[in-house]
Amino acid sequence: MSAQTTNGTICKLVENNKEWASEIQAKNADFFQNLAKGQTPKVLWIGCADSRVTVDLLTKTQPGEIFVHRNIANRVPSEDLSALSVIEYG
DSSP states (O other), rough: OOHHHHHHHHHHHHHHHHHHHHHHHHHHHTTHOOOOOOOOSSSEEEEEEOOTTTHHHHHTOOOOEEEEEEGGGGGGOTTTTTHHHHHHHO
């Protein structure tokens, strides 16, 4: 992938994020303020880093309802400090 294509892709993602934030703000003016208050998820989801699926779509949940750790093949080997940190935090 060329640098120009990469930059164009990143610019598109940033623009999409701005549009999403505006749409969310228009639907729910308190959305971001509520997220800033913290999170108290009841579930830790360890899932695959597959880009085709997202936990919120699969579970019909909102941000903050599920604590998510994504990795390759849903594995939690004893040497994976990232996964172990998530489990300790969760």
